[in-house]
Amino acid sequence: MLRACTLDFQGSWNSHLPLAEFAYNNSYQATIGMAPYEKVKLIKEQIRTAQSRQKSYADKRRKDLEFEVGDEVFLRLLPRKGLINPKKGGKLSPRYVGPYQILQRIRLKKYQPDPEHIITRDTPPLMENLSYTERPIRIIDQQIRQLRKREIPMVKVVWQNHNRDEDATWEMEEDMRNQYPELF
Numbered sequence: 001m002l003r004a005c006t007l008d009f010q011g012s013w014n015s016h017l018p019l020a021e022f023a024y025n026n027s028y029q030a031t032i033g034m035a036p037y038e039k040v041k042l043i044k045e046q047i048r049t050a051q052s053r054q055k056s057y058a059d060k061r062r063k064d065l066e067f068e069v070g071d072e073v074f075l076r077l078l079p080r081k082g083l084i085n086p087k088k089g090g091k092l093s094p095r096y097v098g099p100y101q102i103l104q105r106i107r108l109k110k111y112q113p114d115p116e117h118i119i120t121r122d123t124p125p126l127m128e129n130l131s132y133t134e135r136p137i138r139i140i141d142q143q144i145r146q147l148r149k150r151e152i153p154m155v156k157v158v159w160q161n162h163n164r165d166e167d168a169t170w171e172m173e174e175d176m177r178n179q180y181p182e183l184f
Contacts, residue, residue, distance in 0.1 A: 067102050074098035077130055097126075135160040136180050140168060157183075 025036045032039050067073060074096040103114055126132055141156035153173040162168070177184055 067105065069102055069105055071102045072099035073102060075100065075126075075130060077126070077132065132161070136176070136183060139176070139183055142173070143170075 028035055029039075034042075075098050076096055136157045137160055138158050139155045140158055143154050143156075145152045145154055154170045155173045155176055156168045157171050157176065158168045
């Protein structure tokens, strides 16, 4: 088709290129069984249908939570182990604290601080975004791990807000030396 256009328009074929593009998009394509613009319309329609179906599935399972005065709720934590690896969460790290009693309803998901609310000692100090920083207490073990031709020194660290040595994690010795030299 382009060859025919270049022959017909000779030297000025580049100014007629949008016409050739329009003709190509409106002509029947044997490989897809329709014109390209029809295929684009069909794909957009299928996407809208799939989005609508997924929305209806999500809406059936969604339930809005409403709390009343006197209900007890848990607050969700976002634990962070120092600055080593915030994405690496332990299996047994605390995820919720509470329960706390709702004293007054202001808005749907807002908490109004009350001086009578006392957080127990075993609950880590929370920051504004409900996360807390873990600090290492002590090192209980050391080992060297082999990775092909490299040897990596590792240390097993017990963290501040974990009660048992079983919750200790293996960390790279170099990182721990840089961040917490007082442990060595």
